[in-house]
Amino acid sequence: MGLFSGQLANVVEWEQFRDDMIFWKWDNKEIKKGSKLIIRPGQDAIFMFNGKVEGVFKDEGSFDIESQIVPFLSTLKGFKFGFNSGMRAEVLFVNTKELTVKWGTKNAINIPAPNLPGGMPIKSFGTFCCKVADYQLLIDKVAGVKKQYTIDDVKERIMSMLDQTLMRWIVKEGKDIFNIQANSLEISNGIKTDLDMEMQKIGIAITSFAIASVSYPKEIQEMATKAASQSMINDMNKYTQMAMADSIANGSNGGSGSSMAADMASMQMGMMMGQQMANQMMGAGQQMNQQPQQPVQTQQPVNPQGGTNVAKFCPNCGTPNNGGCNFCPNCGTKLIL
Structure with missing residues (x-):
């Protein structure tokens, strides 16, 4: 048995195929008579002799090298396996996957x-x-x-x-x-x-x-985050409306959307109230700055009979108008202002 052990047929194959490998070279020195070539999916087999490509085989399957491979090799197509002779060749297995x-x-x-x-x-x-x-x-x-x-x-x-x-x-x-x-x-x-x-x-x-x-x-990154936050605040009303719609939709699908919607509604209401108060305060301040100041007028006595302001002294004779009368009791001059 030991005499013929070196003449056993080879199985030429990529035994430990790996997806991360581009190619792998089989180089067992000699290909024996009766050897088989096995090509698996995603592989091509290239026969080389003295560094030169002899043939490229792309069909997957098991092939008899002597009858199915050698006849298609460039310079080795006439090679005959003998009892003690093997074919000295290398087989390069290439991963064809992307x-x-x-x-x-x-x-x-x-x-x-x-x-x-x-x-x-x-x-x-x-x-x-x-x-x-x-x-x-x-x-x-x-x-x-x-x-x-x-x-x-x-x-x-x-x-x-x-x-x-x-x-x-x-x-x-x-x-x-x-x-x-x-x-x-x-x-x-x-x-x-x-x-x-x-x-x-x-x-x-x-x-x-x-x-x-x-x-x-x-x-x-922090500057970009800040800019994005400011942009979002400028359109917070639309943001809260969208958030409320999403939370309500989640609630209808069995989620906790109701509480979420309530929270969002409260937040939106608070923001709207705060914005309204700010607008009112700003408007009031603008009105105060725009309105001219009116001179302070001395309060005049009121006629108890007609409720009309009257003079305290008669402009004609100077008699005091202690009773708030419409006409001077001394000279009859009209005292209504």
Whole structure:
């Protein structure tokens, strides 16, 4: 048995397939007579001889190498397995799936900003997708010297140039650095184009790139929160109406919407009353400032008979009008004012 143990057939397959691996190389030195090739979904198998691609097989399934594979190899199509001879070849298994990778700036990058000599430090996070695009370039640039290549290797290469690429596309054409999210689609497309151009050099395509979030320094975040609060207060009436409608709807679905609606109604009523009082006080103050002061008049005696103001002394003869009469008792002059 020991004499023939080295001649047992091989099973050429990617035994420990991983979704995060770009390729894996089978190199057991020799492929024996009667060997089988197994290709699973999401895999391609590339036969190589002396570093040269002999054939690419994409159909999934189990294949007899001697009868189904060798006849399609470039320089090995006439190879005949003998009793003691095996085929010296390597089989590169390639993951054909599109892989999604999370990325994030390790350190804050300084984006040029007006009145900030050192720039605005920001951090950003998102995802990108990639897949193998050119087998020959992948073999020439990477697989020729590596047994395997993972998505972490791709990510390391991407991150080495991402900061500069991100900065360039943010500041390009005067983008608003305080509202990067509004321009994230255009920025992402530009970054994707640049990264894809670079990664195509090793046979990998960047199929998409997305910016999920951008974070600013704490001081900038606080200013943005304050501005948003002021904007909300300016339209608080609409805000409370919407909140009441939402809470009532939640209540109708079995929630605690009734108490929520009552709380919101009380809050709205209090705000409206406070606003009304403020308006009244402001109006009263304006009226007081606008009305001219009237001269103080001396109170005149009132005639008990007619209730009309009369003079205290007769303007003709000077007789005192102690009884508040309408006419002077001495000379008969009219005393009504």
